[in-house]
Amino acid sequence: MRTRKSALVVTMCAGLAVTLTACGGEGGKDPDAGTNGVGKLPAAKIESKARTVAASASAVRLSGNLVTKGRTYTLDMRLKEGGGTGQVSTKGSTFELLRVGKDLYLKADAGFWAHQGGKSGQAGSGDAAHKLDDKYVKVPSGDPSYRRLTGFTDKKVLLDGLLGLHGEITAGDRGELSGVRTIRVLGGEGGEGGSLDVSLEGRPYPLRLQRAGRAGVIRLADWNKDFKLTAPDKDHVLDYGRQIPAGP
Template structure:
């Protein structure tokens, strides 16, 4: 006669199996679950600190990147769309009061903006007509920014890959791993800085496909959100034509940026 398992004992075994399956990590598929890192680059299995380091290394080794989104700083709020590489960059910057384009090739920095970008500190008796004439002259023309100009360093910072990425790819506080998600069609893993895993120290979404590039960054304290794309994709940088360039002189007029 064939032995049979008492119904009560069978139920106990089934319950035990459920408990064991619930306690195992998602990387085990014996209980019917699916490994969330299957088919990925494996970064999701690392600690938050290791993921951050991987993303920073990948970003530093890439020849080029496109950065788009909003940055909030003491100097104001800026909407950026910049393509950057080691020795130059090009793109647009929109602030509360103005819109302008930047082009840098090595140390040569060019600025193009509409007349609303340019302004002078007008004092009593100042010639407003002269200021308007200067703005009309500069409108929609490239102006080569003198390296000694007070705004050169500020404007150049928008075109520097290392400067921008160094400020974007460092989280503050204790690091924690967050949820898996997507940025566009690409699967990602999120890491968060701060206390208690809330992300108040910034949040970074890192690619789980191919090279672990950072794909989206939310700055701490509402400092803006930017997306990073086109990693390693080269783009042309060419000085503007002479007829499209205005030589303003040794120092630009003060701007409203």
């Protein structure tokens, strides 16, 4: 009789396991089914893998807000080895950047140049500003602005500087970004050291970064998606002739 009852319990558990939590077991759907498997790894290993695949990628698109030295930048940049292109905004000013190899170009409207010239005492007149309106200006490599602006167009510099989390790294919730399943890793207690959403599909690329100290949120997309990167026509390039105003 006891044997018959045991057999009956086993049969009931087997039948219910399809739709309910199994009797005495975990049951349910495997959260890692159909994923790349990184969700099973320790949190620190997930972050390490995400940084590794990001560093090896040939191209990426970064967009969002970045706070550095008390200043907020809104950027939308496409980057790859050898250069980058896109738009940056800060304090009401917007400008475009294009870097091809070591050559860096800046393009903005007359209002931008008039504003920057007014602060620096250079090119602030209407005539000078209009000459630069929507023209590419080649930034001299020796100009103080060159190094700062180049940083926005350098894939390695940006990724190395952005992707690090601070404090003890722990695993957070699973979620979804633009239809892609993700897992979040957190830095510090409660994510105070930043957070990183890592793809659970394909290669474990980082897809969203919340910087430590609420210093901005960056989306990362178009991994390995190539794009053309060519210098502007000479007819669209003006020689500034002196230092670029220090405003950008």
